Amino acid sequence: MARLSVLVLVLLANTLTNAFNGDSFELECPDECDCHYFRINWVTDCSESNLTEVPYDELSMSVYILDLNGNNITTLKTFPADIKMRRLQIANNRLTHVDRDSFRGLEFLIDVDLSGNNISNIDPEAFLDSRGLLNVELQDNPISVVDGPFLVSSTLQFLDISNCNLSSINPQFFDNITSLTTVDLSNNPLVTLESGTFDILTSLETLKLNDCKLTSLAENIFTALVNLKFLELAGNQLTNMDWPELLGKLIRLEYLNLRKTGITSLSEDTFSNCTNLVSLILADNQLRDLDVAATLGSSVDHLELLDLSNCKIRGPIAGDAFANATRLRTLYLSGNPLFAPDLKEALEPLPKLEKLFLSNCGLRNLPDNFNVFDNLQELDISYNPLVNVFTKLLAPLNKLEYLNMGYSNLSYIGPDSFSKMTSMKRLVLSGNDLLSLEAGLFGNLTQLTTLELEFCGLKRPLYANAFFKNLTYMDLREIRLGGNPLVIPTTGPLFPKQLSQITIMDLSNCNITSLNRDAFKNTENITDLNLGSNRLISKEDSLQFLERLHQLEKINLSNNNLTTIDPQVFINNPKLHSLNLVGNPFICDCKIAEMWDWANMIKGNLDVLIGAKSAEKDIVVKGNKKKKHLYCHYNETQLRNLTIPLNKTVPGRRPFMKPRGLTFANRTWAKYVRESGCEPVVKILRPVALKSDLFDTERPLSTAALILSGIALVFGLSTLLMTVRLLRRRNATEVDTEQIRKER
Ligand SMILES: *[C@@H]1O[C@H](CO)[C@@H](O)[C@H](O)[C@H]1NC(C)=O
Ligand SMILES: *[C@@H]1O[C@H](CO)[C@@H](O)[C@H](O)[C@H]1NC(C)=O
Ligand SMILES: *[C@@H]1O[C@H](CO)[C@@H](O)[C@H](O)[C@H]1NC(C)=O
Ligand SMILES: *[C@@H]1O[C@H](CO)[C@@H](O)[C@H](O)[C@H]1NC(C)=O
Ligand SMILES: *[C@@H]1O[C@H](CO)[C@@H](O)[C@H](O)[C@H]1NC(C)=O
Ligand SMILES: *[C@@H]1O[C@H](CO)[C@@H](O)[C@H](O)[C@H]1NC(C)=O
Ligand SMILES: *[C@@H]1O[C@H](CO)[C@@H](O)[C@H](O)[C@H]1NC(C)=O
Ligand SMILES: *[C@@H]1O[C@H](CO)[C@@H](O)[C@H](O)[C@H]1NC(C)=O
Ligand SMILES: *[C@@H]1O[C@H](CO)[C@@H](O)[C@H](O)[C@H]1NC(C)=O
Ligand SMILES: *[C@@H]1O[C@H](CO)[C@@H](O)[C@H](O)[C@H]1NC(C)=O
Ligand SMILES: *[C@@H]1O[C@H](CO)[C@@H](O)[C@H](O)[C@H]1NC(C)=O
Numbered sequence: 001m002a003r004l005s006v007l008v009l010v011l012l013a014n015t016l017t018n019a020f021n022g023d024s025f026e027l028e029c030p031d032e033c034d035c036h037y038f039r040i041n042w043v044t045d046c047s048e049s050n051l052t053e054v055p056y057d058e059l060s061m062s063v064y065i066l067d068l069n070g071n072n073i074t075t076l077k078t079f080p081a082d083i084k085m086r087r088l089q090i091a092n093n094r095l096t097h098v099d100r101d102s103f104r105g106l107e108f109l110i111d112v113d114l115s116g117n118n119i120s121n122i123d124p125e126a127f128l129d130s131r132g133l134l135n136v137e138l139q140d141n142p143i144s145v146v147d148g149p150f151l152v153s154s155t156l157q158f159l160d161i162s163n164c165n166l167s168s169i170n171p172q173f174f175d176n177i178t179s180l181t182t183v184d185l186s187n188n189p190l191v192t193l194e195s196g197t198f199d200i201l202t203s204l205e206t207l208k209l210n211d212c213k214l215t216s217l218a219e220n221i222f223t224a225l226v227n228l229k230f231l232e233l234a235g236n237q238l239t240n241m242d243w244p245e246l247l248g249k250l251i252r253l254e255y256l257n258l259r260k261t262g263i264t265s266l267s268e269d270t271f272s273n274c275t276n277l278v279s280l281i282l283a284d285n286q287l288r289d290l291d292v293a294a295t296l297g298s299s300v301d302h303l304e305l306l307d308l309s310n311c312k313i314r315g316p317i318a319g320d321a322f323a324n325a326t327r328l329r330t331l332y333l334s335g336n337p338l339f340a341p342d343l344k345e346a347l348e349p350l351p352k353l354e355k356l357f358l359s360n361c362g363l364r365n366l367p368d369n370f371n372v373f374d375n376l377q378e379l380d381i382s383y384n385p386l387v388n389v390f391t392k393l394l395a396p397l398n399k400l401e402y403l404n405m406g407y408s409n410l411s412y413i414g415p416d417s418f419s420k421m422t423s424m425k426r427l428v429l430s431g432n433d434l435l436s437l438e439a440g441l442f443g444n445l446t447q448l449t450t451l452e453l454e455f456c457g458l459k460r461p462l463y464a465n466a467f468f469k470n471l472t473y474m475d476l477r478e479i480r481l482g483g484n485p486l487v488i489p490t491t492g493p494l495f496p497k498q499l500s501q502i503t504i505m506d507l508s509n510c511n512i513t514s515l516n517r518d519a520f521k522n523t524e525n526i527t528d529l530n531l532g533s534n535r536l537i538s539k540e541d542s543l544q545f546l547e548r549l550h551q552l553e554k555i556n557l558s559n560n561n562l563t564t565i566d567p568q569v570f571i572n573n574p575k576l577h578s579l580n581l582v583g584n585p586f587i588c589d590c591k592i593a594e595m596w597d598w599a600n601m602i603k604g605n606l607d608v609l610i611g612a613k614s615a616e617k618d619i620v621v622k623g624n625k626k627k628k629h630l631y632c633h634y635n636e637t638q639l640r641n642l643t644i645p646l647n648k649t650v651p652g653r654r655p656f657m658k659p660r661g662l663t664f665a666n667r668t669w670a671k672y673v674r675e676s677g678c679e680p681v682v683k684i685l686r687p688v689a690l691k692s693d694l695f696d697t698e699r700p701l702s703t704a705a706l707i708l709s710g711i712a713l714v715f716g717l718s719t720l721l722m723t724v725r726l727l728r729r730r731n732a733t734e735v736d737t738e739q740i741r742k743e744r
């Protein structure tokens with residue numbers, strides 16, 4: 001009886017450990033690919049696998065998302081008749097044409113990404129069988145000439161044909177895709193557009209025509225687009241355009257981007273019919289003599305956002321420039337050479353302003369009427385050659401929540417500069433050579449949540465005396481110190497006690513070679529730690545500082561100098577759910593398989609290891625571009641002596657079926673783990689993550705939680721059992737068990 005129940009438990013254990021390993025309930029998966037479920041959908045990820053053709057006969061009929069991005073595929077044949085694919089991604093391959101048969105029979109297809117190929121020809125009827133098609137991405141292909149209708153699809157809503165070398169749009173181009181709501185034609189050398197081009201697209205809401213070398217447009221080109229809300233014409237040369245005619249019918253327009261369109265002047269009635277305009281971007285035009293008041297005339301009073309950055313506006317800006325812009329909340333004047341006194345006058349009528357951007361305006365001084373801006377919440381005065389002493393003019397801004405004084409040539413900030421800014425939430429002082437910080441400088445910033453001090457030449461992390469000694473800064477959650485050449489003390493904590501509530505800490509790019517085990521003694525509640533781009537190495541105690549960080553959820557160790565990593569180092573970080581190890585010179589060894597099993601079995605989710613497989617965002621976001629994988633490399637000796645165990649079954653891992661060539665020393669972790677045949681060694685006995693997540697919640701336990709905790713318990717047990725079994729096996733084979741006993 002007892003034996004029987006043990007057997008049952010062992011069976012259960014196996015099923016469960018397999019269940020937690022992404023590869024179970026397995027549907028068909030091509031040998032070179034990684035497959036997994038995303039929610040309940042089968043994802044077949046063959047991206048960046050050096051494929052030269054689509055593995056048609058190895059695909060599961062249930063494949064939902066097929067990712068073939070970044071391969072060497074040159075032609076498409078026909079997919080199996082019964083495949084239920086919803087999304088197909090073949091971006092960044094070497095396709096040259098798309099035939100009538102390429103997507104034949106794909107009835108369920110919704111979304112196709114063919115961007116970044118070498119496609120010059122597309123059969124307009126290629127998608128005829130896909131009766132639910134919504135999205136087609138063809139950007140970055142040399143399509144150049146299209147005669148007649150471009151595509152036939154009555155459902156297509158989103159079409160991206162930007163950067164396709166199209167030099168003209170023929171009159172029938174859109175005839176059979178009339179449901180389009182969003183079209184991106186940016187980056188095609190169109191030069192001009194004939195009248196009638198868009199007349200059939202009456203559902204269109206978003207049109208992007210950025211960087212199309214446009215020098216002229218038929219004046220009635222947008223006349224039929226009565227539903228257009230969002231129009232981008234940035235980066236063209238429309239100097240002599242009759243803007244009032246062109247925009248006259250766009251009464252629904254809410255967003256208009258005319259950045260860098262060669263505009264030198266705008267007549268007074270330019271926007272007079274665009275009465276719904278909320279955001280207007282005129283940045284990067286030479287509007288030397290723009291009469292802001294006259295031009296924005298009657299439409300100005302609906303405007304909430306106005307961007308006049310880099311417009312070479314020749315001061316002084318008229319005192320009444322914004323006189324009627326009563327709804328204006330956000331104003332960009334960055335990149336215009338401004339003088340404090342003019343600015344003072346022009347801004348005077350805008351007491352309701354909430355966000356003001358004055359970056360890179362050559363300001364040495366600041367206007368002295370900040371006291372009128374009762375509502376100002378965000379102020380950006382970065383990249384101005386400020387003279388230290390004027391920073392005190394900011395003092396009246398006691399509602400300010402965001403202040404950016406980055407890269408402003410400051411070497412000294414007076415101790416009282418921020419003393420009245422008690423609403424401040426985010427303060428940016430990055431890029432100033434602040435050799436030291438005044439005592440009490442941040443003392444009164446009791447609401448501060450984020451402090452950015454990147455690239456400030458700081459050698460010591462943060463002195464205690466910049467804060468009041470008697471206070472704990474309860475809201476201060478985030479400190480960014482990236483890019484400072486920190487000298488890390490060999491003993492003791494990096495940060496003072498006042499900062500004990502910090503949860504997000506950025507220490508990337510700080511020339512750190514090691515951190516002592518007490519480094520975060522005063523800041524033990526850190527949940528998100530960025531140590532990317534430092535020089536941490538794989539020494540015995542180099543990650544010991546992790547012991548104290550019981551709340552740690554995310555850690556970035558990318559681009560360091562780690563050659564190997566043991567899951568054991570994360571034993572005190574039960575809440576860890578994101579670990580970035582990309583860009584380290586890992587050597588291919590069985591520790592990698594251990595990390596893999598740790599993520600799968602202990603964490604219950606391979607996504608914990610960034611780059612181990614395609615992440616949720618790679619799947620959800622459109623236009624999945626190349627992603628960075630987790631790699632290891634074999635050294636020469638290993639590689640020469642390497643034989644891959646074909647069909648070797650390791651519980652929960654898919655074996656290799658076909659012999660493979662072995663010329664390349666770099667492996668993704670996924671492939672290495674499969675080909676190595678390393679035994680699954682589960683050394684960490686406590687699946688704390690699952691249990692604590694469930695029991696730490698303050699809500700009363702729901703039935704679901706109870707069931708889950710049941711599963712967690714069984715799961716814990718199964719891990720234990722598995723370890724016991726392994727222990728036995730190890731004993732039998734006289735492998736060193738000393739270490740394992742220690743770890744228990
Ligand atoms: C495609 O093939 C070429 C040579 O055949 C090779 O240099 C290149 O690395 C391959 N690209 C990919 C993404 O595998
Ligand atoms: C890709 O495969 C081709 C041969 O099919 C080979 O010549 C090339 O070196 C491979 N590239 C990589 C990066 O594996
Ligand atoms: C394409 O649109 C044109 C004009 O609306 C129509 O005459 C033609 O039948 C359509 N073609 C297809 C294949 O639907
Ligand atoms: C502006 O709107 C009015 C009334 O809606 C219309 O009569 C006029 O033609 C429009 N202006 C332009 C330039 O289209
Ligand atoms: C502001 O609006 C009023 C009334 O609509 C108008 O008389 C005045 O000229 C406008 N001021 C500016 C600077 O446009
Ligand atoms: C800090 O703020 C309080 C009230 O907000 C004020 O009384 C005090 O003077 C400020 N401290 C300094 C050093 O300015
Ligand atoms: C903390 O000390 C500062 C001066 O160092 C003083 O202004 C402030 O009132 C003190 N705050 C509390 C809460 O004791
Ligand atoms: C980084 O640290 C090393 C010593 O570990 C030091 O020699 C070097 O100057 C530092 N680099 C910078 C930019 O401070
Ligand atoms: C960490 O957070 C917990 C709970 O919020 C708190 O009890 C503890 O004091 C904090 N630790 C430090 C060092 O402030
Ligand atoms: C990485 O570590 C090795 C020793 O493990 C050392 O030789 C090498 O210089 C380090 N590289 C960098 C960029 O710090
Ligand atoms: C290559 O790896 C093997 C096994 O991991 C190791 O014994 C050997 O020293 C390594 N050789 C070099 C040159 O690093």
Ligand SMILES: *[C@@H]1O[C@H](CO)[C@@H](O)[C@H](O)[C@H]1NC(C)=O
Binds near residue numbers: 637641
């Ligand atoms: C190569 O592998 C064989 C067994 O697989 C082993 O006996 C031999 O020592 C290895 N050679 C090297 C140089 O590692």
